[in-house]
Amino acid sequence: MDIQVYIALSLTLFTIGIVGVLVRRNAIIIFMCVELMLNAVNLLLVAFSKMHAASSAVKALPTYASDAQIFVFFIMVVAAAEVSVGLAIIVMMYRNIHSVDVNFLNRLKN
């Protein structure tokens, strides 16, 4: 499979995430769209790692294709930490204004 197909798939998933962030007003769904964008980037990183594994020029390096997958692992670690804090913030927001609509969060506007 060519790398272009993987880039196109990742770009499509990333753009769907961006459209979701722009269109939806529910804070939880916006947060889920951020997760979708992170996953699109993860998929692209793994595809590039396997692209490097296919080319023989970089095989002199000891960890020639594993670095990107370690990077994906750390992205997952950061995403898990981010979700715990973000959902706590959303729960606190729901407790204060009894809604998860981000349109109500306009107190800093004026």
Place this chain on the structure above:
Amino acid sequence: MNLTTLAFFLLSFIAVGSAIMMITSKSPVHSVLWLIVVFFSISGHYILLNAQFLAVVNIIVYAGAIMVLFLFVVMLMNLNAETEPIKNYRLQLIGVLAGGTLLLVLITAMMRIDVEQVVQMKIGDAGLIKVLGMTLFKNYVLPFEISSVLFLSAMIGAVIIGKKD
């Protein structure tokens, strides 16, 4: 068309379709379930690329832990289709147009590069647990330990934010 290509396009179709269903479904619970389908299809892509460790970790961490956390919060708040916020169709149209423009620009930029690189599928040992474990505990042991501090601070932060005053 061989079996690998068929599996790739099937998984891609499932991923993109479920992602579109996720952002268009009214009920937040349905959105969470569609996102779980997206994560499973991305795990299928990892298996197809022979990144076995990441496929398992993606299912355990994303589909297992993170989405259950989302589902807990959605059910805790008792959100359903009736509590969906009022929508502004003009803003939705602008959002879809902006996203489509971005996709068009990115795809066009991608078309202009002419590298003929092939992604290695179903073979290769870069994604095996043994190789990744050796890399993680030899070259990246310091970031691995620092991530435990990150988790600790995230845990304390979540408890402090979620505490009642």
